[in-house]
Amino acid sequence: MRVLVSGASGQLAHAVRRTWQDHELILPEESVLDLGKREAIFSVVAEVRPDVLINCAAFTQVDRCESEADLARLINATAVGWLAEACEAQHALLIQISTDYVFDGTGTRPYREDDPTNPVSTYGRTKLEGEWQAATCTRHLIARTSWLYDAWGKNFLNTMLNAAAQGRSLRVVDDQRGSPTTCRALARQLKVAAEEGWQGLMHATCQGETTWHGFAKAIFEAKGMTVDLSPCATADYPTPAARPAYSVLDGRRRKSLGTDLMPDWRDALQDVVDHPEL
Template sequence: MKKILVTGCNGQLGRAIQQVYKDEVEFILTDVIEGDNIKPLNITNLDEVLLFVRDNRPDVIINCAAATNVDGCEKDWDFAFKLNAIGPRNLAIAANEIDAKLIHVSTDYVFPGNAEEPINEFQTPGPISAYGKTKYEGERFVQQFADKYFIVRTAWLYGDGKNFVKTMLKLAETHDEVSVVCDQLGSPTSAIELARMIYYIEATENYGIFHGTCEGDTNWADFTEEIFRIKGVSCKVNHVTSEEYKKMNPASADRPHYSILDNYMLRLTTNYKMADWKDALEEYLSE
């Protein structure tokens, strides 16, 4: 049976990966905190990673571990760099040593967010935030040290765990109206949909960089209205600009204004297609 090592297994994508693969593989589940069938692994420590990988010898490593708190990355660059860049480097070195495939999950934040049309895999990154810069360095390390790698960039991810969808529904319980940014564009992507895409490409040798987001696009305010519509929530959504939101929350880091990724490589080299974002949201909220 194929052995798959999942880092960050308690996160939204890590849980979705387990749900999609189910009993088809032998999982080696790791996270920073030990739990039932979960082994602790500090991916920022090369010696620890090498020892762990040598002992367990997975066929595939799926790296879901990351420092994803955008504002927190601005405050602690070293922590973000260790987890988002050094960690992937260590996993790439270890994967190469045992000839394992490495699937590394990255982000739209590697781009500056000022595009005017969907961004494909071959457009030049130019991150503007600490989160984006450290994630981009992680990509570069993977390309430098791994032979069999998939880099999967995604955006606006939500799933089993703390996420935007749950935050909006929680706010609606105690507020008659919420203010949400309307001038940032992207493609809401369910963790299950991304896990299905990873499941598909992992079985191939079609290595390289892939964008993996649900089809279609929207803005955060319209996304919120769709969440409320599906759930029958009567809460008014006030559309505000990023500048207006920044005045209300001055400590927040700048977010990309344009995060629409084009799944060009997926479309060009496979027959696989991600679900429409509205359909994926319906599925998520029905569960």
């Protein structure tokens, strides 16, 4: 398959580059495939004529989205509509990556694909609008994921390791629950999904759940590091954007579609620690 990837400089695109190597990959830089520019999208998609377009680009800085809502909507929603239109013209499959933040976090069991959405932040709202836009393409796959990280990229794992390397005491929130998910696991699952022709909406996170504090503890254990780490409450550190307190996603639709590759989050973390290079 010829596969066009947007957001080439991000961490998920980095993992796609490593895991989809048996397909023809085209990863234009942001200056070429700028999602803020409709004409750039149409011209690149028409030139590449992809079988699959994976949209790894997004305005992912959750707090900044509150103060830059217009830009968040342009990149996370409006541009996805343009991608959908451009893919439709090429009969391409559009893979759109979405988020657990489309839910409000008041649930008490893992969220299913058909549970009502109710985002509590601008990021979540614009990503939900992006889902609606992606669904205007006949051939679409929307994958909601959560707490993405890997050995490479700007993410919680590297934030924790850098802070610990400076010898800092760390307080990490212990009242938000979710599923840490490695970019490599998601990239592998997306590859199989595209190869097997999955379409529609699916949840794609690593299995199991923890809190950010539990995740931090597991990171330091896996690395064999002794760090002064203590739990705190979300209320202790107010942020511009609200986060769902509980955003575990139920993976039953993914499991019903075919080959389920998503590992347990602890095994996935160990894999990243043992094999930082994909």
